Amino acid sequence: MKMKLRAAAVVSASALLLAGCSGTGDGGDSGGGTGGLVGTGTGASCVIESPVKIGAALSLTGGAGSYGASQQQGLELALEELNAADGIEYKLSIEDDASEPRQGISVMETFAGDGTSIVLGPTLSNTAVAAMPIANEASMPVMGISTTAGGITDIGEFVFRDSLTEAQVIPQTIDAVIDEYDLKKVVVMYSNDDAFTESGYEVMAETLEGTNVEVLDTLTFSKADTDFRSLLTAAKDKNPDAIVVSALIEAAIPLVTQARELGIEQPIVGGNGFNNPKLMADAGDAAEGVVVGAAWNSASDNAENQAFLTAYEAKFGAQPDQFAAQAYAALYLIDSAVRSDCSAERADLRESIGSLKDVATPLGAVSINADRDAEHPAVVQIVKDGKFAVLR
Known part of the structure; x- marks a missing residue:
């Protein structure tokens, strides 16, 4: 409820600005363009004369900077590959939301008024709650x-997403x-x-309530x-079989490290915020045995994932993480949607994205459901020998 109230407040505060930047134009479309984004043909034969503008609001600085950097690389790789194909040229503009809702709002307002067809991001959910209503209001x-x-x-x-929700992964x-x-x-x-x-915790708590596992204590931090x-000493004194944690990577690394320093040997189960190679790089041996639910694992042998891994390492000299994979997949989902109707007009894209079914990506076969959320297989990982391995 708090999220919805904040979102409503942002819409109200931005209404006057949006009235001046999201007009429908002479053709009656809401895409910021006047016909140049509707092409001929379909699928691989689709040809659109005007460049298709895609925006990305990413946390390149601030608390989520490591996530945003991975996302940027995933997008850059996908853009390079897609622009090597015939028929459509994509123009990608990446802006830093600084891991802050206020900056995310500013970035989204710019994209809403400059003819951008679709925006990817923001990186963090709390920034998205503030900024996405601006995109929705601008159609x-x-x-x-x-x-x-x-x-x-x-x-x-x-509003869509290709990232699995905590409710899809944590249970x-x-x-x-x-x-x-x-x-x-x-x-x-x-x-x-x-x-x-907070959302991750709520799913954790609800899931645990439906099991025979006793929650000995719930501890909070900033x-x-x-x-x-x-906090870890208090947790250790309870002698739990495991510690279940919802935290961003900046907190996850010291939390895991200090837990092992205090002699806590029980499994640590992390939410989606733990899905970052920095966990292993910075926590070292302390990360061994940490369990994390994920939307993607590098061990997946599907053809799209293997091609992605090879291309990413060739371009960046490192292995990708889940955030890079989801960003990369998103651009391919957009390309599939654009080509299905051979249109990058905003209203047409809304319809075509909502109709995506079983699109082959590094994440697996992705479909968009009636709630505009992605559906594809999830995976449970464990840190083993300094890498994420599949637990099951």
Whole structure:
């Protein structure tokens, strides 16, 4: 409810600005263009004369900077590949939302008024809650590529995402951990000042309520905290079978490191915020055995994923993470939608994205459901030998 109220406030505050930048034009479309974005043919034979403008609001700086950097690389690779094909030229504009809702609003207002066909991002759910209503009010499609909090697509009919929600991933993760480690009792920890981590906690709590696992205690902290020793000591004193945590990577790294320093050997189960190679790079051996639910795993042997891995390493000299994979997949989903109707007009894109079914991507076969959320297989991972491996 709080998310919806904040979103409504943003819409009200932005209404006057949007009235001047989202007019329908002479042709009656809402895409910021006047016909040049409707082409001929379909699929691989689709030809659109005008460049198709795509925006991306990414957290290149601030608390989520590591996620945004991965997303930028995923998008750059996909753009290079798609522009090598015939018929459509994509122009990608990437702007930094600085991991802050206010900056995200400013970026989205710019895209809403400059003829951009669709926007990817923002990176964080709390920034998306503030900024996505502007896109929806401008009748400009927007696709979340890492926003997993509940209620995102409830913002409006122009809001989509290719990132699986916490509600799609966490229950599967907890069920797998219960079976794997025969859990009877846990301590839950979460950052209570961030929409993404709060949403993750809510799903964790609801899932655990439906099991026979006892929650011994629930401990909260700030997303800016870096010293968790007192909380971890309190958790250790409860002697849980595991610690379940919803946190961003900046908190996850010191939390995991300090837990092992304090002699906590029980499994640590993380939410989607743990899905970052920085966990292993910065926490080192302390990350071993951490379990994380994910929308993607590099071990997947589908052809699109193997091609993505090879191309990414060739271009950037490193292996991608989930955030790069989701960003890369999103641009291919957009291309599939554009080519299906051979139109990049905003209203047409809303219809064609909503109709996507079983599009082959590194994430697996992706479909967009009636709630404008992505559906594709999830995976439960465990850190083993410094890498994410499939637990089941």
